[in-house]
Amino acid sequence: MDTILKATSLNKSFGxxxxxxxxxxxxxxxxxxxxxxxxxxxxxxxIKILSGVFSPDSGSLQINGTAVNLRRYSxxxxxxxxxxxxxQERSLGEKQPLWRNVFVGRHLRNPLGFIRxxxxxxxxxxxxxxxxxxxxxxxxxxxxxxxxxxxxRQGLAISRAMHFNAGLTxxxxxxxxxxxxxxxxxxxxxxxxxEKGNSAxxxxxxxxxxxxxxxxxxxxxxxxxxxxxxRAEMSVAALFDKLEQLSMxxxxxxxxx
Amino acid sequence: MMNTGRSFVLxxxxxxxxxxxxxxxxxxxxxxxxxxxxxxxGGPVGGTYNTIVQxxxxxxxxxxxxxxxxxxxxxxxxxxxxxxxxxxxxxxxGIVVMxxxxxxxxxxxxxxxxxxxxxxxAADTELPGLxxxxxxxxxxxxxxxxxxxxxxxxxxxxxxxxxxxxxxALVWGLKSQPTRGLSSKALIExxxxxxxxxxxxxxxxxxxxDASLGTPIITAYLSSNPDCAxxxxxxxxxxxxxxxxxxxxxxxxxxxxxxxxxxxxxxASAIKSGYxxxxxxxQPYLQGYLPVLQIVLxxxxxxxxxxxxxxxxxxxxxxxxxxxxxxxxxxR
Amino acid sequence: xxxxxxxALLSKYRFQCGILLLLxxxxxxxxxxxxxxxxxxxxxxxxxSTIPFPTLLAxxxxxxxxxGELDLSFPSIMVISGLSFATVSxxxxxPFLGLLAALVTGGLAGLIxxxxxxxxxxxxxxxxxxxQFFWRGASTLLADGLALNMTELRDTTFHHVMVGRLxxxxxxxxxxxxxxxxxxxxxxxxxxxGDDVRFIGDDINTARMMGIRTDGVxxxxxxxxxxxxxxxxVMVCLEMANWWPTQGEGYLLLVFAAIxxxxxxxxxxxxxxxxxxxxxxxxxxxxxxxxSAGLSGYWTRLIHGLVIVISVSLYAMAFKSxxx
Numbered sequence: 001m002d003t004i005l006k007a008t009s010l011n012k013s014f015g016x017x018x019x020x021x022x023x024x025x026x027x028x029x030x031x032x033x034x035x036x037x038x039x040x041x042x043x044x045x046x047i048k049i050l051s052g053v054f055s056p057d058s059g060s061l062q063i064n065g066t067a068v069n070l071r072r073y074s075x076x077x078x079x080x081x082x083x084x085x086x087x088q089e090r091s092l093g094e095k096q097p098l099w100r101n102v103f104v105g106r107h108l109r110n111p112l113g114f115i116r117x118x119x120x121x122x123x124x125x126x127x128x129x130x131x132x133x134x135x136x137x138x139x140x141x142x143x144x145x146x147x148x149x150x151x152x153r154q155g156l157a158i159s160r161a162m163h164f165n166a167g168l169t170x171x172x173x174x175x176x177x178x179x180x181x182x183x184x185x186x187x188x189x190x191x192x193x194x195e196k197g198n199s200a201x202x203x204x205x206x207x208x209x210x211x212x213x214x215x216x217x218x219x220x221x222x223x224x225x226x227x228x229x230x231r232a233e234m235s236v237a238a239l240f241d242k243l244e245q246l247s248m249x250x251x252x253x254x255x256x257x
Numbered sequence: 258m259m260n261t262g263r264s265f266v267l268x269x270x271x272x273x274x275x276x277x278x279x280x281x282x283x284x285x286x287x288x289x290x291x292x293x294x295x296x297x298x299g300g301p302v303g304g305t306y307n308t309i310v311q312x313x314x315x316x317x318x319x320x321x322x323x324x325x326x327x328x329x330x331x332x333x334x335x336x337x338x339x340x341x342x343x344x345x346x347x348x349x350x351g352i353v354v355m356x357x358x359x360x361x362x363x364x365x366x367x368x369x370x371x372x373x374x375x376x377x378x379a380a381d382t383e384l385p386g387l388x389x390x391x392x393x394x395x396x397x398x399x400x401x402x403x404x405x406x407x408x409x410x411x412x413x414x415x416x417x418x419x420x421x422x423x424x425x426a427l428v429w430g431l432k433s434q435p436t437r438g439l440s441s442k443a444l445i446e447x448x449x450x451x452x453x454x455x456x457x458x459x460x461x462x463x464x465x466x467d468a469s470l471g472t473p474i475i476t477a478y479l480s481s482n483p484d485c486a487x488x489x490x491x492x493x494x495x496x497x498x499x500x501x502x503x504x505x506x507x508x509x510x511x512x513x514x515x516x517x518x519x520x521x522x523x524x525a526s527a528i529k530s531g532y533x534x535x536x537x538x539x540q541p542y543l544q545g546y547l548p549v550l551q552i553v554l555x556x557x558x559x560x561x562x563x564x565x566x567x568x569x570x571x572x573x574x575x576x577x578x579x580x581x582x583x584x585x586x587x588x589r
Numbered sequence: 590x591x592x593x594x595x596x597a598l599l600s601k602y603r604f605q606c607g608i609l610l611l612l613x614x615x616x617x618x619x620x621x622x623x624x625x626x627x628x629x630x631x632x633x634x635x636x637x638s639t640i641p642f643p644t645l646l647a648x649x650x651x652x653x654x655x656x657g658e659l660d661l662s663f664p665s666i667m668v669i670s671g672l673s674f675a676t677v678s679x680x681x682x683x684p685f686l687g688l689l690a691a692l693v694t695g696g697l698a699g700l701i702x703x704x705x706x707x708x709x710x711x712x713x714x715x716x717x718x719x720x721q722f723f724w725r726g727a728s729t730l731l732a733d734g735l736a737l738n739m740t741e742l743r744d745t746t747f748h749h750v751m752v753g754r755l756x757x758x759x760x761x762x763x764x765x766x767x768x769x770x771x772x773x774x775x776x777x778x779x780x781x782x783g784d785d786v787r788f789i790g791d792d793i794n795t796a797r798m799m800g801i802r803t804d805g806v807x808x809x810x811x812x813x814x815x816x817x818x819x820x821x822x823v824m825v826c827l828e829m830a831n832w833w834p835t836q837g838e839g840y841l842l843l844v845f846a847a848i849x850x851x852x853x854x855x856x857x858x859x860x861x862x863x864x865x866x867x868x869x870x871x872x873x874x875x876x877x878x879x880x881s882a883g884l885s886g887y888w889t890r891l892i893h894g895l896v897i898v899i900s901v902s903l904y905a906m907a908f909k910s911x912x913x
Contacts, residue, residue, distance in 0.1 A: 053797075053798070074800070075797065075798060075799070075800040076800035076802075078800075079800050085798065087798060089795075090792065090794050090795040090798045091795065091798065091799075092795065093787065093788045093791035093792065093795055093796070093858065094791055094792065094858070095787075095791050095854070095858040095859050096787055096788065096791055096858070100784060100787065100788075103784075104784060104788055104799050104801070105781075105799050105800045105801060107781050107784060109781070113780065113781075114775065114779045114780055115779050115780065115781065115784065117778075117779065301729070301834075302726065302729055302730070302734065303729025303730065303732065303733065303734025303735075303834050304734060304834070305734065305735060305736050305833065305834065307734075308733065308734035308735060433887075457885070458880060458885070459885065459887055461876065461889055461890070462839070463839035463840070463842065463843060464839060465839065466835045466837075466838035466839035467825075467835070467836065467837065467838060467839030467840060468829070468833075469639055469642065469825055469828060469829050470639060470643075470839055470840075470843075472635050472638055472639045473632065473635040473636050473639055473640075473873065473874065473876070473877040474876055474877050474880050476631055476632050476634075476635035476877065477623075477626050477632055477635075477876075477877035477878070477880045477881035478880050478881065480623075480625060480626035480629055480631055480632055480881060481623050481625055481626045481880075481881040481883070483625075494736075494833060494835075497736070497831060497833075498829060498831075501828070501829055501830070505631075505634065505635045505638055506631060506635065507631050507634075521736055521738070521831075522736065522737075522738030522740075522831075523736070523738050523740065523829075523830060523831045525738075526738065526740045526830075585738065587733065587734075587735050
């Protein structure tokens with residue numbers, strides 16, 4: 001079985017709120033999976049557990065077929081296991097140069113422990129040219145992230161994940177607040193992850209974008225996964241209907257308690 | 258010539274005297290026993306100068322058997338008045354104030370204190386108006402007037418070192434501060450009266466706290482004014498650093514006359530090495546001891562306030578060996 | 590291409606170029622106005638004997654500010670570490686043990702700051718105002734408010750190594766300070782510690798998401814500041830042959846002025862070591878220049894203020910102009 005990540009019956013509560021309830025999710029290699037659900041459905045709790053920000057109350061997690069000790073799972077650990085998260089806001093240091101952002105936490109170092117700046121800048125430039133396609137005049141590895149557009153930032157964060165060959169890239173609302181022209185570029189980045197044989201978990205409110213890139217749709221509602229299907233099985237319109245139907249559904253007796 | 262009869266009388270007299278003395282020793286007690294005195298040391302907790310004042314007052318308390326409670330004002334006149342009202346509410350037998358806030362600021366509170374029968378006396382800085390008014394109720398003054406101490410140091414320097422008319426002198430002080438500045442003013446005026454050409458520099462708040470920062474300033478001054486013959490620092494900590502200043506500026510010992518105030522251990526060693534030549538000593542220990550003594554005596558025997566000038570002391574190469582060890586203990 | 594490179598280089602270092610020009614301009618002005626002072630080596634020796642102390646402090650604080658933290662307690666950490674130095678070197682007759690004691694004291698004081706700020710969660714400005722009072726109070730209490738004379742250390746090897754005069758004229762503290770500056774430059778620019786510091790100052794949540802151990806790095810920075818304060822204090826004590834209870838208090842504003850003059854952002858995330866060093870030098874020479882020009886010392890503050898306000902405004906303008 002070529003599964004990159006397999007999460008089994010994850011539970012998470014915040015005080016009285018049961019945010020995640022017996023959630024099961026598995027993602028195959030080379031697959032783009034979309035997580036669909038209304039606000040507060042539990043999408044964000046789920047991805048924060050997968051990326052090591054939250055620790056679940058119970059459940060288990062396998063990455064590349066190996067069980068992960070969830071007690072000692074952290075952002076650092078997740079990244080070292082190839083699970084990389086691209087947040088819309090919190091993925092890049094705005095006032096830092098591009099090369100530092102590419103290598104933050106994973107710098108190339110010489111035997112004395114110092115950063116190999118020249119090499120990192122070269123690799124950053126190569127990445128800018130080849131994967132992001134930034135060829136504008138004066139673009140350099142020393143440019144600050146603050147000077148990039150929203151789409152360029154997403155592109156940088158995604159190609160960073162690709163550069164470090166992340167087995168699974170989690171994308172949290174990567175297309176929100178982007179100019180129309182930039183959305184297409186970001187969606188292309190997401191597709192290119194799968195083309196390279198890696199996987200992506202894609203969270204978006206925009207079902208058109210979701211339908212465009214994802215191979216499989218996973219519906220989350222009230223803290224658990226309620227429905228899954230492949231792209232072939234559902235049109236964009238069907239996605240909308242399903243989402244609406246879910247958010248209108250009455251509470252189960254268990255939830256009403 | 259001596260006969261036995263006379264010897265007998267003498268012996269009897271001695272015995273009687275001795276006897277009465279023993280008797281008296283039994284009936285006399287420490288004059289301040291049971292008295293409570295509040296004492297504003299003026300400075301911060303642990304300030305170099307006011308700690309010596311405090312040490313004097315503590316010794317007086319032990320000697321006289323009274324109790325002294327200390328207050329600290331960080332040299333802020335406002336805090337001194339605040340501390341006074343605090344002391345007033347504790348209703349002690351006496352209060353020692355620092356005169357910095359001035360007559361007008363203290364007037365209503367001291368009036369209240371005197372009406373309550375609390376004896377108030379001033380130390381360090383004079384309060385002439387209140388002194389005149391409450392002198393008979395025991396309001397006294399122990400200290401060196403700021404102007405007086407500046408005048409004394411300047412004229413001592415001119416006389417001792419025989420400075421010629423037209424020589425150049427630098428005064429580095431705190432002229433801009435209200436009462437404290439009088440001492441710098443007196444230094445300048447006295448030196449000018451003696452015919453010297455005086456330059457004045459103000460001590461910045463930074464150098465006030467960290468004297469080390471003054472090194473480039475004095476070096477710059479002395480480079481621009483190589484004919485300077487006398488440097489007076491109107492500041493204890495700067496006086497203590499005169500040796501370092503002169504060393505940094507490449508001035509040999511005794512090439513320029515260095516003078517200043519308050520004898521710290523560093524100043525004492527600078528006197529020995531010849532970089533500092535004259536230090537005016539306000540004898541702060543006395544400014545702690547004597548006000549306490551005076552309050553006790555006034556309380557018991559109704560004496561009037563005493564006016565005591567403590568600023569007559571100078572330390573120089575001739576007497577530094579006697580005084581330096583005492584300075585190390587916080588007594589001089 | 591070469592021209593482009595030149596341009597990129599210039600624009601990248603334009604803060605540093607600007608402040609360097611300011612320093613050279615001031616020196617030129619002083620030379621013109623009072624050549625008798627500024628053509629002589631003496632004044633530079635005096636600068637080299639005093640400017641290293643605030644510079645050392647400013648270097649440590651620069652890293653903290655880049656990380657978006659603050660330390661107002663360093664003057665008091667100085668005074669308590671200086672006290673450790675004075676007492677230990679006097680009781681053991683070994684100034685080297687004294688230095689160790691000072692470093693331990695400073696490091697511990699820094700650690701306490703770090704724990705209060707990072708683990709307990711008190712904002713740095715509040716926490717360090719508190720510890721500033723505490724250490725100042727503790728040291729005056731312990732020393733009974735008296736200055737301690739250390740003239741006996743003046744002729745020791747330790748004195749010569751720390752604050753002696755190399756070739757009979759270069760103050761050793763200048764060399765130490767330069768060494769620390771180079772070390773900190775590598776730390777901030779070429780080491781992952783500095784990289785972590787930058788990202789923490791940029792946005793601490795981003796740094797967390799990037800897997801940076803933010804707590805450890807921040808505590809480490811406070812400890813580093815404590816160590817630097819201790820080192821500065823030992824040198825000041827040696828240079829002045831004295832420990833006194835208000836030691837360090839005069840440095841507070843000068844150090845902050847030097848850092849912001851040097852182009853470090855008050856919002857964190859950005860700062861340069863070279864800027865801080867040059868800023869410290871400018872702040873350190875201003876007053877001497879004013880005095881030797883024959884102006885009264887009253888001008889000092891005014892000109893300090895003017896230089897700071899103008900340069901910081903220029904930074905603000907330059908920064909805005911390059912944002913899209």
